Amino acid sequence: MSPTDQGMGLRARKKLETHRALAKAALRLVAERGLDNVTAEDISAEAGVSPRTFFNYFPSKEDAILVAYPESEQRGEQLVRRFLDAPADLGPLDALLWMMSEELVLFDENREEWLSRFAIVDRHPALMARVVSGQLSGERKMIDAIAERTGLHGTEDLYPALLFAAFGAAVKSAIKLWAHHGGRRPAAELIRAAIDSLGAGLPVPAHRPTRGNS
Amino acid sequence: MSPTDQGMGLRARKKLETHRALAKAALRLVAERGLDNVTAEDISAEAGVSPRTFFNYFPSKEDAILVAYPESEQRGEQLVRRFLDAPADLGPLDALLWMMSEELVLFDENREEWLSRFAIVDRHPALMARVVSGQLSGERKMIDAIAERTGLHGTEDLYPALLFAAFGAAVKSAIKLWAHHGGRRPAAELIRAAIDSLGAGLPVPAHRPTRGNS
DNA sequence: AAAAATCTTGCAGTCTCTGCACAGTTGCAG
DNA sequence: CTGCAACTGTGCAGAGACTGCAAGATTTTT
Numbered sequence: 001m002s003p004t005d006q007g008m009g010l011r012a013r014k015k016l017e018t019h020r021a022l023a024k025a026a027l028r029l030v031a032e033r034g035l036d037n038v039t040a041e042d043i044s045a046e047a048g049v050s051p052r053t054f055f056n057y058f059p060s061k062e063d064a065i066l067v068a069y070p071e072s073e074q075r076g077e078q079l080v081r082r083f084l085d086a087p088a089d090l091g092p093l094d095a096l097l098w099m100m101s102e103e104l105v106l107f108d109e110n111r112e113e114w115l116s117r118f119a120i121v122d123r124h125p126a127l128m129a130r131v132v133s134g135q136l137s138g139e140r141k142m143i144d145a146i147a148e149r150t151g152l153h154g155t156e157d158l159y160p161a162l163l164f165a166a167f168g169a170a171v172k173s174a175i176k177l178w179a180h181h182g183g184r185r186p187a188a189e190l191i192r193a194a195i196d197s198l199g200a201g202l203p204v205p206a207h208r209p210t211r212g213n214s
Numbered sequence: 215m216s217p218t219d220q221g222m223g224l225r226a227r228k229k230l231e232t233h234r235a236l237a238k239a240a241l242r243l244v245a246e247r248g249l250d251n252v253t254a255e256d257i258s259a260e261a262g263v264s265p266r267t268f269f270n271y272f273p274s275k276e277d278a279i280l281v282a283y284p285e286s287e288q289r290g291e292q293l294v295r296r297f298l299d300a301p302a303d304l305g306p307l308d309a310l311l312w313m314m315s316e317e318l319v320l321f322d323e324n325r326e327e328w329l330s331r332f333a334i335v336d337r338h339p340a341l342m343a344r345v346v347s348g349q350l351s352g353e354r355k356m357i358d359a360i361a362e363r364t365g366l367h368g369t370e371d372l373y374p375a376l377l378f379a380a381f382g383a384a385v386k387s388a389i390k391l392w393a394h395h396g397g398r399r400p401a402a403e404l405i406r407a408a409i410d411s412l413g414a415g416l417p418v419p420a421h422r423p424t425r426g427n428s
Numbered sequence: 429a430a431a432a433a434t435c436t437t438g439c440a441g442t443c444t445c446t447g448c449a450c451a452g453t454t455g456c457a458g
Numbered sequence: 459c460t461g462c463a464a465c466t467g468t469g470c471a472g473a474g475a476c477t478g479c480a481a482g483a484t485t486t487t488t
Contacts, residue, residue, distance in 0.1 A: 128350055158411070
């Protein structure tokens, strides 16, 4: 099921399994009973580990719902590199999209799981908060990378932070729409549309724009 | 000090005072010792009320830092109305800016307090999460209002959610920059610049753009 | 097979946050 | 100004999130 289940030793495999078991248990239980009626102990029991182990994997209950896979330390830097290595003829927005392109497939591949996750987040705004602060962790590095690519300064200039935040806004609203129609249209397509609208200065569209095909 | 200290009966006045006392105590203590080394009990003691009373005013420790003044229920709807009542010749982005114009003055008026708040938020990303969820509470209503003003649908169309999120991104990055120079330039000016950049499709600026005047 | 590294677990303890009941204040009508 | 109604402050008990510590189990390495 997981693409990285091979060649990693028994120990690492077990760890990944436990992580996934806890994440799925959290997702299922919270979907059924609501966030407040599920304790960390419930999730641990469902996954067959001790409550103490739960907190070895997730610093908080919320993380069990939001962090589908263990995040490697390098992932942030990997994204930054991917952004900087994007074709030179792409504008900053398109370079960001290029950077994300691989990740985007995951939404359509694990559609059910992600839809369930979004449904939960929708019912519990506190979770959306954590989502944002998750992006926040690598924010500075991404902003500096944007500054580097555009020849500006990461903290003195407005542009890099603005571009990054605006890009995040585009992704967020596109994914929201994706979840709204149950993933019937590929996520990449919706994000492409959002980025294009951003790049055009957010003109008010004619009526029924999201139904149109081109 | 507060503009609304008059004509509200002794009871309401005391309540406002307690709220402010707790908020200021939280701000001061956390600025000194850091978020983790300040308990709700500490803040209550500093403000001269019981720990139980603290939670009568704020649902969480974080809120004591972030919610400077008691939020009225109507404030959200007031903003929505202000947006819808904006001059008809303004585009959606400018209408949003118009809606915010009154609030923006508060940053420059209580500069020290806000700078202190941002410094704390900067050190504790978890707080940024709460900031977002605060905006989130009225999100749906604002998106619907944008849909109404542009003749689109709030949940079926991408545009309203995208515009709102992008606007939030502009405000966020402008305020961040404002805090970065210690509020030397008025917040309204920086946000104006961010909105203009958004409306122009986020073109990569020439060098040193934030120093330029026009 | 033994040693080293790592993982799981239980335990004790701190802190956040809530419901409840009671006491003290304030607002208001008569 | 008096008495009632509405509200506010506070203590208490308790659930639940989360952490440090140390002992035991498991995997990896030598």
